[in-house]
Amino acid sequence: MTHWIILPIVLPAFLAPFIVLAARYHIGIQRVISVTGILALIGIAAGLAWQASDGTVSLYQLGDWAAPFGIVVVADRLSTMMVLLTAVLALFVMLYSIGSKWDDRGRHFHALFQFQLMGIMGAFLTGDLFNLFVFFEVLLIASYGLMIHAGGTVRLRAGVQYVLFNLLGSTLFLFALGSIYAETGTLNMADLAVRVALFDPLQSSGIRVAAVLLLMVFAIKAAIVPLHFWLPSSYAEAPAPVAALFAIMTKVGAYAIIRVYTLIFPPQLEAISGLHGWWLMPTALVSLVVGMVGVLAAKKLDRLVAFSVIGSMGMVMVSISLFTPEGIAAALYYIIHSTFAAAALFLITDLVRAGRANLNLTAQAPIAGGTLTAALFFIAAIAMAGLPPLSGFLGKLLILDAAFESDIMVWVWAAVLGSSLVAVVGFSRAGSTVFWKARSVAPEDGAEIAAPPATLSYVAVGGLIALLAAHTVFAGPATAYTTAIAQDLFAPNAYVTTVLDTPGKLSDYQDDSHDDDAAESDDKVEEDGGH
Amino acid sequence: MTLLSTIMDVCLYVAFITVSVAQVMAMIRLWKGPSTGDRILALDTMVINAIGLIVLLGIVQGTQIYFEATLIIAMLGFVSTVAYARFVLRGDIIE
Amino acid sequence: MKRLIQKILPHPFLTLLLAVVWTILQNSVSAGMIVFGIILGIVIPFTTARWWPDRPDKMRLVPMLKYCLLVIWDILVANVQVAWIILTKSNAQMKPCWVVIPLELKSPEAITILAGTITLTPGTVSSDLSDEGHSLLVHALDSDDPDAVRDEIKDRYERRLLEIFQ
């Protein structure tokens, strides 16, 4: 058994308390540790992704307990891809926060950042539903800390709402977990897949409710209308690098939906039939529209970007809720894209702040370092609005392509294309006001000319843009990979058998009721029979 | 002997009921107030009665397993009472 | 040497108490557990010694035990009295009153024990201390003569405590 799989979780989990213990008062050391840690994470994540790239499902049994009795961490193509995505994003976000000195405006930024990473990594890797809850909480509580980093009344107020809303979400999660446990008696995802398949359509009410409750939980995370209300203010008010890091958080929700609704509650299952398309697709379409209309309606740049995140999540969810391999593949491609694009936009928003009184979409004196910032904004906006040549456009094409067979193809296409137009209008209005109209405003007399943002900040944003470009150029391999992932997801046998059939501690002299029913593991040693 | 144990069972049952009634009475006091002091007192009484309930439960089930729980209620119940009282007295309970 | 002992054993009675508590907690008496209890009894006061900086006055153990028995007896007896009052007397008949007890005790430990005793013995609740700590305010549930209550307390408890904490 290789310990590499657990490292993306354990490494930040060690670095963070170490920072708290040893480097509490030394921002320089914290930065070094943080960046080194993230670089190591990228290395590990890349290694894991490489290992999983041939479709291998790697299992790590914590405490050496076999699933479903202990908690397992599973690295398959999907989770390793998300882990790698997170690690890469984290690097640039971290560089930016160092460059812009955001990390020095409050305490414990680096520790919280590492904890946040730990939570996200854990959520992607875990193979246990309750453990997923725990990691959700880890990432959430770290995100609360990061969100209110540096304080300020407006931010705190937004923080209160953000925390409260997520507390309700967590409560709902527990309700869902209780329902699932009450129905199935297990928490391991693979085991759940086996058990849920046993449900008779004549006893389906309970498990159906459990399924949708869980879906709602993830929908909150993924900010699907009408459960998205937490997002605009909190993302807009959060410190820019934090908001950029949050770009991956909505994806955690999307990831969970993909995972749970292909593995545990696959669309073809009779007992839960009719639940997939019924709610998800319409709300996803509405999210897409609301997000992009929000872009048009925004009066401040940061809210504009926040709404664009809702829109992009809507786009992802439209694709996911097709529940076809093509749809999921397209969604995954788009997830990568929108993560980088949203992060870049949030960081650029912060660059714009340099030398401006506020982020209102009004003409104010030209900002420091304006041209470069404007260029970056232009590119990132193109990406977000889904215009060529960047990956947003390609992702959109993939989604349209995947939706062609859908029953409500017309609605999907109309929403996807129409919302793009709205986004184009919104972004062009905003950009031309902030960057162009500013040229016609003379700076106030005696106004201090703000120093342009640090080079490192630009490097970070540039890096994200470069990633977008790479995602575009290597779209072929990328889509091939996401398609492979999607095919894995729709043929979860490898996942289920790897998780359930790997023996753990005491496996050689135990037997449990599970095996009799699952009837899949013949190779398991059975010595004493039952209880 | 069987008679005695029957009596004991009856006593236990009556004790349960008495404690429960005492709890309810405390609850009524809590609702009625009128002063904050009364309410804190009612809460304190309820905590103490809860100990009684759990002890009785232990007797009924013939088990020691609830000892730790009872101990903790006994130790900590008063902490919250003091905290409430301090709050009324000083506003700041740790100053 | 004495310093060292003082440092290791800041409060010997506390150590003893902890060892006893540990043994009771274990619910069984065995040599190993008693040793362990004593170890804990040394370690815990050592770690918390900063919060109990001053050494209390010498306390005489035997009179203290006697005092405890007396109090337990009083508690039992007085409880019945209070129950009787509560059950039989109407609110109008009851005569609650304040009793002021001038203190001769100086040590905080002694005053605390006195106050605790007053509260535990039914019918009286020690309510407050005067701002220099020279009198104790006691509330009596039903008493015709506050002075009698005061004298009884002074005589029955404070006197003994004065002996214990000489």
Add this chain to the structure above:
Amino acid sequence: MSLFLIVALPFLGALLPGLMNSAGRAACAGVTFMVTLATFVGLLTNLPTVLAGELVTVGIDWMPLLGLNVTLMLDGLGFFFACLILGIGLLIITYARFYLAREDNMGEFFTYLLLFQGAMVGIVLSDNILLLLVFWELTSLSSFLLIGYWKHLPEGRQGARMALTVTGMGGLAMIGGMMILGQIVGSYDLSVILQNRDLIQADPLYLPALILILLGCFTKSAQFPFHFWLPHAMAAPTPVSAYLHSATMVKAGIFLMARMWPVLSGTPEWFVIVTGAGLITMVLGAVIALFKHDLKALLAFSTVSHLGLITMLLGTGTAFGAMAAMFHILNHATFKAALFMSAGIIDHETHTRDIRRLGGLRHLMPITFGIATLAALSMAGIPLLNGFLSKEMMLEEATHTVLFNSPMLVPVLATIGSLFSAAYCFRLIGHTFLGPQRDDYPAKPHDPPVGLWGPPALLATLVVVIGVAPFLAEPFVKLVTASVLGGVVDVPDAHFKIWHGLTTALYMSIIAVGGGLLMLAIFNPALRVWDAAPRPEAKRIFDAIIAASVSLARKFIAPLHDGSFSRYAAIMAVTVLAVGYHAWTTGTVAPATRILQPANFVQIAGWFMLVAATVGMVFLHRDRLLSLILIGIVGLMVSVGFVVFSAPDLAMTQLTVEVVTIILLLLALNFLPNKTPIESSVTRRTIDGVIAVAVGVAAAGLSYHYMLRDTIIPSISEYHLANSYKGGGGTNVVNVILVDFRGFDTFGEIIVLGIAALLIYALTETLLSGPVRARLLNRKPDQPRAGNMHPMMMVVMTRVIMPVVLMVAFYIFWRGHNEPGGGFIAGLVASIAIVMQYMASGFGWTSARVRYPYHGVIGAGVLIAGLTGIGSWFFGKPFLTSDYTYVRIPPFEKFELATAALFDLGVFLAVVGAVMLSLESFSRLARRAHVDDPDHPMDIDPSRDDETTKAEA
């Protein structure tokens, strides 16, 4: 040269001007010119192959799964357009070098220009329609940058946005159309699609596809009703206008119609839509152009008109029409570019483009006059110039076209269009150059340097050459036409001649020119009529639409996202309820498998108290202290319930957490108002109540449902019960699950706690270093505080109780593996013990005597827990694998040593640290600056009397 390179060169070259910016204007322009020239030359190297009628194709995979590949194809049509783009591009670059002012950023301009050029070349060379879409939208984007190049001008910004919006919209529509085409055919390769005319036209999705694609073409080519953006794009610097509106951007739509001609044309739908739109555009553009006073606006509308003409020709669906269209594209490019540049020269020299302020320039600017006149006459359709030839062909085609069953409609409209076309051309010449010389020009006009007039002069030469010797262009145009027709029909064999004989077309032409002259003669009265006539102003409509959508969007978004958490929460509750209800009702309820257990009096009483406290919370919540007391009851009752239902561990945890929570809330309540005012209306409260009750009923029902049914397969916890002792070495199964089976959850959980504490600490620090600090310092308590901060009894008792409680905590920790308890509860109990000390002796006195920083305790706890987990690596076991053994050290009994206990120690420390750090942070907020740390643990201590007297003495 490889097609890849041809497409890539402008993009790669786009980097250069920006880099060369500091090297000077000439260098910028020079490098741009060289790049374009290289591309052009590269294109020409493919000429022989194209002339041979062969396709040049190259391709590499990009997204093979989607069918989006970088495949490029060069045929006659592509070659023709690429030549136009690059050729005119070269002229424009030269012209722009001299046109742009010193303060304009040359590098930026040429970067955009090259991007645009690359995108255009990409469009015409794409063999993959998705790739074509990529370039298509790129032209919209780069033209946005070009049009908005003068950022300080509002017209520039607005024009740019309008262009982007309209063409972007078309582009998006086209994405839909193209994807439908691709789905019909099964490939996005143009070469494949072009082979499948019948398949496509038979498909039910043909019409939507056609409409969507045409939307793209029409918006790009400024066809009615999308023509309005084009004149506003004139805010761009003139070189841009000349480039965009003569040879490139607007021709992209035409190009695409030509490209898709083989598969889309020939159906009635195509004919009606395309011809109809083209005709209207042609006439409308021409009419409006006549009455424009701005030179560039006039030219812009004339462009619109001519694009309509070409569109109409393509719409007829005949081979001859297509040929005429191709020829006219060539001619239009030459004369229109020349005219734009001339207009730019006039603007540059006279500082105005308003025709009304011009006139009589012919003597001042003879060269410009010559060029402009030639080009304008060509546009008017005067023989011996190239415009005449293609216009003749158009009229010829028009006479054969029957629209709406009316043979007269098209010819008449075409004639009218030509008439107005001639009229504005004459007006352009007459009102700008002819007439008396004026002395009120804003600047002193004279002919510009050769750099400015050279390029248009070259084009004017072409105008004349083609006009005089059309046969020179004929083979080329036919070649292009052949590739447009794509083998669907044969190339017509009509020859390009100046004289066709007395045909209907000639008469129409004569009418047009004559009418045009007449029109000019009666221009002033006509203008008055025009000015008086009401007509929709496209820009105003567009702006109104945009403003309306923005304000609609705001009306929709702003009230919905106004930060009203209570509404968000209500919406969430209702959503969950609705979705859950739907899921429930669409399923089937299984029969109950378990029997209801009887309830006894005590349970009912407990239930009653819980409910009373809960309901009390609702009705008495305005008194905050009271609601805190009530929640204490709720917690107590829930704990007792846990005890009753066999969960002592839970009861203990719940209780301890309860106490800590209450302390925490009391600390917070110290700052908050003690009452909640009544603010919401009765209706609001009723609605909230209904929602709450509904959700409550749902929760109760769901739980009841589950409790009466068994799990589908016995729970995995049977395994835990069976293996807890064997595998985990503990008899308290809950604790073994926590620290062993599911130790990873616990690991996450202590991290959550640790983070919570760090967060609270960090926020306290932030608050205390910000403006809040001053407020805290000046804060007054909202009620009088009682005396005696640290009562003696409390202090003395705490001294005894605290060590005992600590010991109990240790006991609970020690026994946790086998009896109820464990690291968590022990940690909480220990923290409460310390909190007792804080409450007794106060923050200052107590915290001054704390040995270890709580940060460190948290960190150590998490690290110990983690290191315990990692320790198992050294034994080749996974993270958190536990082991245990029994040890015997005299005089102790045999006792168990488990790694799980070490893990639990980590949990213990983390919990203590976290709770204490949080509480400490809270109380730090409450410290008022003027309160000194007391020297004594208690306020009143008679034993200090002696010291005091001593001190006084």
Add this chain to the structure above:
Amino acid sequence: MITEIALTVGVIISLIIGLFFTGVAGIGLLKLDNAMSRLHAPTKAGTVGIGAFLMASVLHSFLLGQGSFHEFLILGFLFITAPISANFMAKVNLHRQNCTPPPAPPRDDMWATLNVPEADRELADPQELA
């Protein structure tokens, strides 16, 4: 056998004592008409009641042959903490003036609880806030 009977009787007696005192505590809490008097009922009647239950538990455990005496610990805690709780609640009543004003202390200026800090004296009367 004898011990068993004795123990059972002991349990029964303890239970009866316990339920009597807890009952009295409850009644007192409800019945008494002023805050200070109410303080008396539960703080000690309750304590003794629970003490009796604990005693019953101890005896019962011996009856079951698994003798335990750690219940005394709980009793000890109750006895130590009850006076502090009562003291604090009395202070609350004094501070909130829910009782007849106490006589002045003979030797000192005033009672500690009523010694409101100077700064707070101009604040609202606590009676109104009660």
Add this chain to the structure above:
Amino acid sequence: MELLVASAIGILTAAGLYLVLRLRTFPVIMGVSLLTYAVNVFLFASGRLTVGAPPILTDATTYTDPLPQALVLTAIVISFGMTAVVVMISLGAFLGGNDDHVDDPKPEADAGDAS
């Protein structure tokens, strides 16, 4: 018994949700706490109710389901951390603005029109 527990869950949920829908942070936090109780009991009840069979291994043959207990324990501790955090943040917000509404104040008409 099941009915009692189920109805208690329902009442706790309803009361909690009602308080969550109030306008000031303090009742909202109280509401969230009530909801936490509700969900903890719910989760606990998912292991079905058993009286007198704590999952401490003895000679007994039946035990109640220990797993939900472990889960609830985790949930309790986590929600404690969350409550502490939300209390702190709302306190920070209150101290900054002297306003403890959960909802944002109505925005003043700030110009943000692009043209």
